[in-house]
Amino acid sequence: MLFNSLDFAVFLPIVFVLYWFVVNKNLKRQNALLVIASYVFYGWWDWRFLFLILCSSLVDYTIGLMLEKEHGLIKRKVLLWVSIGVNLGVLVFFKYYNFFVDSFTEVFSLFGSKIQPNTLDVILPVGISFYTFQTLSYTIDVYKRKLKPTSNLVAFLAFVSFFPQLVAGPIERASNLLPQFYRMRKFHYxxxxxxxxxxxxxxxxxxxxxxxxxxxxxxxxxxxxxxxxxxxxxxxxxxxxxxxxxxxxxxxxxxxxxxxxxxxxxxxxxxxxxxxDIAEFWRRWHISLSTWFRDYLYIPLGGSHGGTWMKIRNTFIIFLVSGLWHGANWTFIIWGFLNALYFLPLLLTNRNRVxxxxxxxxxxxxxxxxxxxxxxxxxxxxxxxxxxxxxxxxxxxxxxxxxxxxxxxxxxxxxxxxxxxxxxxxxxxxxxxxxxxxxxxxxxxxxxxxxxxxxxxxxxxxxxxxxxxxxxxxxxxx
Known part of the structure; x- marks a missing residue:
């Protein structure tokens, strides 16, 4: 369902009226209504992919609870990597499978070998990159004990599928959005x-x-x-x-x-x-994604600390991954590479935060x-x-x-x-x-x-x- 469609012009007032005039006195019912509305909103495009977002939500909800009870470091890491593997595995399959197969074929063709790849006619689920990163940040924060996992399944489902930002962000952190589902909301004109x-x-x-x-x-x-x-x-x-x-x-x-x-x-x-400058541009453009990569990729890699080589390596990694996140095409990777080149002189001269x-x-x-x-x-x-x-x-x-x-x-x-x-x-x-x-x-x-x-x-x-x-x-x- 598109924001600029007649469908949404009808959908929004109906949900608004039900939310504030029918279930307004009961927090659980408000959250349940938001889950139902969000699933209707997402399923309007293709109902089959509702199972995908539900599966992703249940996996991270369950792993979050298991991480809370588990104190062994090795088992906690295993649980974290299960979450990362499931989420990124689904994302890679739907978004990058054909890209990697075609690129693999092109490499072989450069050496005179021809292979017949098996590509798939896969439909890319709308918003999969956004809600995947949103659920991943929840699990990672729980693993690092920066966030207490929720036992409220309805609130968690609402957090993952919240229809206003479900398909194109902002990519919200659980630390900001999830607690808002615990509190009773009051209408403010x-x-x-x-x-x-x-x-x-x-x-x-x-x-x-x-x-x-x-x-x-x-x-x-x-x-x-x-x-x-x-x-x-x-x-x-x-x-x-x-x-x-x-x-x-x-x-x-x-x-x-x-x-x-x-x-x-x-x-x-x-x-x-x-x-x-380009550093300021990336602090102002798609802030939720830029800060996500900063906190969950750039800083764990060492950030701007260490030697010159590490700074260069980390800069190119984060921009190349950002380019690949945008699409399965070499054009996006080159776009990320260009932005890394723009950013690097500022970083090496310590002018990236001027x-x-x-x-x-x-x-x-x-x-x-x-x-x-x-x-x-x-x-x-x-x-x-x-x-x-x-x-x-x-x-x-x-x-x-x-x-x-x-x-x-x-x-x-x-x-x-x-x-x-x-x-x-x-x-x-x-x-x-x-x-x-x-x-x-x-x-x-x-x-x-x-x-x-x-x-x-x-x-x-x-x-x-x-x-x-x-x-x-x-x-x-x-």
Missing amino acids: SKAVDGCRQILWGLFKKIVIADQCAEYANEIFNHSDDYSGSTLLMGALFFTFQIYGDFSGYSDIAIGTSRLFGFNLKQNFAFPYFSR NLDQVALGRNFPALKEFVSIGATFCLTVFAWIFFRAESLSHAINYIIDIFSITLFKLPTVRPTYLLLFLMVFVLIEWFGRSKKYAIESLFLNRNRWLRWMFYMLLIACVFILEGGEQEFIYFQF
Whole structure:
């Protein structure tokens, strides 16, 4: 079920009414309702994969309880690796089996040997990468005794399957989300209004920014041989805003929807395109995944401690794994490799934690140095996104070669005026709202009531006018 669908527009009010007006006085019934609603939400896509998420939940729930009772180090490690093996085994099978088989075949073909691989026609379950990492973090935290395991099965099932963030995050930690299922939730009008405001902004990002950019980005990338270098550059820019509007828009809708039910999810995007270096970008882009890899992969590997070689090794491991997490294609691995190259000089010169504060803090506009830094970081990001979007490595390389041709100095043949205007307004709103959790959190709140509602009506009008059918979110494929 898509957030931007008629189905969800009917589903959400029904669950909301049942949650606050039918089972509102009983915590167990509230949690049970959320489990049922979440399974309906997920099963709407393909009911067969409900067994997969249920199995994953039961395995980690059971292992969590066993870890609590077991004190022997060896047995505790065995239990941990059972959880890791089951979760990653399912993920690798559904997401990477064919990729590894095809890559294995290509390696043999380089040496003149031809083999006939047995690939499978496997459907990738929506959101499997997200809920797999969410349940894994629970087991690892219990193993490290950072978290006490729950004996409340319904609460745990609700934590794993919570429908607002189930299929595309944020990837929540059990330490933040699970305790919220233990407490009775009370309806707060201000929270609900704030949630609706963030949902509206998320829908605007998805439908008005991402989907409109997607129309032109897809046309240009899919027929890249037909366009000039300047048009190809325009296509890369459109995709840059498409993926941000699409993914951060989903996160905004997920966080806003959670707030309607009395839950607080963590911020997943913090205006990453205003970053002054690539390290800051990764502190602001897909925060839940970046911090997951930091805490459960980078730090256990040794992090930034140790010698230069260890720093380089760990940096490349975390970015390459991040690329592979995004998809079973060499383009994603190269995308991760590029980001590692961008990040490494900052790490080796101890400048990876220089830009920790908000850009242009206390000022309306950035200083010249900040402006240049933002522009340079943005350009590096756009370049890397070409590999992320391309169908293959050869497509990405040819796309880049064609950009840096003499035709780069021609006027683009694709330049939709209305979309460029929307993007300029969007960037301005994001810039002046960069100190908030989302751009319009406090926009016009202290102004005339009619001005505020005119702005909301304008956003709603844009969403309905430019709505072009139920377009899937990009990160559903990951």
